[in-house]
Amino acid sequence: MNSLDIRDIWKSYTLRNKKKVEVLKGLNLQVKQGDMVAVMGPSGSGKTTLLNIISGVDRPDKGSVYIEGNCVSDMNKEEMAIFRRRKLGMVFQDYNLIESLSVKENVLLPMILDKKPEEEQEKQAKVIMEMLGIEDIQDKNITEISGGQKQRAAIGRALVNSPAIILADEPTGNLDLRSTREVMGYFSHINNQLSTSILMVTHDTLAASYCHRAVLLKDGEFAAEIENTGARKEFFNSVTEMLKLLGGEADDLL
Numbered sequence: 001m002n003s004l005d006i007r008d009i010w011k012s013y014t015l016r017n018k019k020k021v022e023v024l025k026g027l028n029l030q031v032k033q034g035d036m037v038a039v040m041g042p043s044g045s046g047k048t049t050l051l052n053i054i055s056g057v058d059r060p061d062k063g064s065v066y067i068e069g070n071c072v073s074d075m076n077k078e079e080m081a082i083f084r085r086r087k088l089g090m091v092f093q094d095y096n097l098i099e100s101l102s103v104k105e106n107v108l109l110p111m112i113l114d115k116k117p118e119e120e121q122e123k124q125a126k127v128i129m130e131m132l133g134i135e136d137i138q139d140k141n142i143t144e145i146s147g148g149q150k151q152r153a154a155i156g157r158a159l160v161n162s163p164a165i166i167l168a169d170e171p172t173g174n175l176d177l178r179s180t181r182e183v184m185g186y187f188s189h190i191n192n193q194l195s196t197s198i199l200m201v202t203h204d205t206l207a208a209s210y211c212h213r214a215v216l217l218k219d220g221e222f223a224a225e226i227e228n229t230g231a232r233k234e235f236f237n238s239v240t241e242m243l244k245l246l247g248g249e250a251d252d253l254l
Contacts, residue, residue: 002030002066003033003165003197004164006029006065007065008026008063008064009027009028009050011046022220026221027050036211036212037212037214039199039200040205040243045220046219054167056075056083056084068087086161087165089155089166091154091158093169093173097142099142102138103138103140106142106153107134108125109157109160111124128156133152134153134156147174151174151175155187163196166198168200171202173203173204177206180207184206184210205236209232209239212228213225214228214242226242
């Protein structure tokens with residue numbers, strides 16, 4: 001069973017001038033368990049819309065999204081909210097952490113909302129925070145830690161309920177080079193150790209180079225797909241060249 005199965009997804013929006021704009025045009029994508037996939041492409045290519053549809057924030061005009069065999073496209077808002085909390089891990093560019101809570105409380109938030117037993121929460125928090133190297137800052141306020149540490153806390157929150165897949169939206173967008181390498185190293189570690197599937201929307205070629213494959217989205221369609229079959233540096237160079245050939249913007253190559 002695939003962790004994620006996107007089947008013939010179409011999405012359009014109607015502008016104020018009543019002009020209809022096709023954003024996604026018949027997309028198909030499968031992410032197997034343990035896959036780590038980057039979705040790349042120029043601004044306006046439909047990456048964020050695709051992520052919103054996968055996560056159930058938005059609905060497709062046509063087509064279906066399956067996560068571990070569950071058709072999320074058919075769920076109502078309440079069903080989707082519960083499913084998202086239990087089966088999806090979400091990581092964002094701006095972290096989306098709650099500043100009034102400690103690092104540990106932010107990591108545990110999905111389990112707290114699900115009213116999991118306290119003993120289970122403590123056990124899971126210990127494992128995840130040790131894995132991400134944030135056990136020594138667990139009692140700190142979010143305002144007291146660095147950007148890289150915030151993103152690691154956000155990854156911990158995404159991982160705490162053992163999700164079917166982690167969806168990451170520009171997870172290195174606010175990080176410097178050192179923190180980017182650090183955070184992507186932790187993503188790779190989670191992927192390797194736990195076989196957690198990860199779908200990452202990113203402009204960052206360095207971040208994409210840590211993935212098993214990169215899918216390039218342009219004008220609402222998948223224009224190319226590159227498999228990582230060798231060293232990470234070779235994959236980085238291949239992705240960079242493909243973006244150039246497809247007319248990617250300068251920002252896509254940073």
